[in-house]
Amino acid sequence: MLGVIIPYFKLSFFEETLQSLENQTIQQFKVYIGDDASPESPLALLEKYKGKFNFVYHKFEENLGSISLTKQWERCIELSNNEEWLMILGDDDVMSPNAIETFYNNLTEIEEAKSNIVRYASQIIDENGNPVSEIYQHPKLENAADSFWRKYTWKTRSSLSEYIFRREVYSKFKFVNYPLAWHSDDLAWIKFSNFKNIYSINLAQIYVRESSLSISGKTDNFEQKKNASLQFYTTLSDKYLSIFRKEQRLVIIAILENEYFEKKEFSLLIKIVKWHLKHSDIYNLAKFFRRIYINR
Known part of the structure; x- marks a missing residue:
């Protein structure tokens, strides 16, 4: 079973994220939404999606993301049950309708490869949902060092939302707390891989939004x-x-x-x-x- 973790703070694009979960061709996943004491309540919006897919919502009383974004990720993961696989999906990012189905379709190969990390193809979208980059695809099996080096040399991109990882390796290593969680995901894939290959799925995409509200889109940090x-x-x-x-x-x-x-x-x-x-x-x-x- 797959647990989809959403650390929630921004309402602006959240409905598109929820719609992409509703539109999954199979519903073999559970969503855990951790509200980081946001001033923008998503409750009215979530009411529309009751029964559309399986989700749990929890509002934290204190904002943590402004202090440590990785600690916010981790306490959201703590909301989940014992799903073997985890995914942290941004509250402004979007999954292609076949994302969950292709994960399960490839699960036998993933297990045979002993991969701890699965990566989707990805594309950057703007505030209006329009693509502003190519679709970035990857070798089916690639070690973490080569994967990072392709990102470093601008031959690909990488962020948090397009990865699925085993709970076992997450529990062992957790995330390193860098400012703004910048590079925290890069180091996680190196550590979580445990020197095994990352398995890539290129038939499905995660659409990663860059806007004036996102860390990558801001210019004052x-x-x-x-x-x-x-x-x-x-x-x-x-x-x-x-x-x-x-x-x-x-x-x-x-x-x-x-x-x-x-x-x-x-x-x-x-x-x-x-x-x-x-x-x-x-x-x-x-x-x-x-x-x-x-x-x-």
Whole structure:
């Protein structure tokens, strides 16, 4: 069974999300809606969808998403029962009508591949529901490092809503609390994969909305995103560089080298030296020291 988790806060596009759940060609799922103390009550809207699909609604008394978006995700997951598979669907995102059916149609192959993560094709839509990107499809089986690298090099996109993951790996790893949850999903797929392949379904899509109300669409949160990125790449370098190819490791380390030259923090210098010694070579470490000398 699949549990669809919706951390709710915005009413603006919520009906389109609910309509997409009603329109699923099979109803073999249960929806858990966790209201993050929103000032916009969805109760009247939810009344329209009673009996259309199986859902549970809970309003939290305190807003948590403004403090920690990942903690809001996690307390919404706690509303669910014991479904083996989980999906966190944004309150402004939309599923194609065949999304749930294609998941179950591929479940035997997913189990045979021992995949912990399933990913749909995705497309970005605007405030009016119009597509503003291509449909991003993926290799049927792909390791998490290659998947992230395609995103990093702008060959694909990735966000939270288009993924399904096993409860077992979620319970083991949870989400890392970065500012705005920026990159929290990227790190989750690396950890949740547990070094097994991500299984992709390209015959169904998740339509991910970018608007002035969404984190990705806002322009006043640059510093928070930058801080989250620094934390994320530091985590990658500390714990997961070994899963990347050498040329990829050098790019990740270079991101943090640039941060060092901006802030000149001694603790980051020590880490960069350690990462080069463990994951690079003396030649690239010497290049780093030469940059330090030139920029002294």
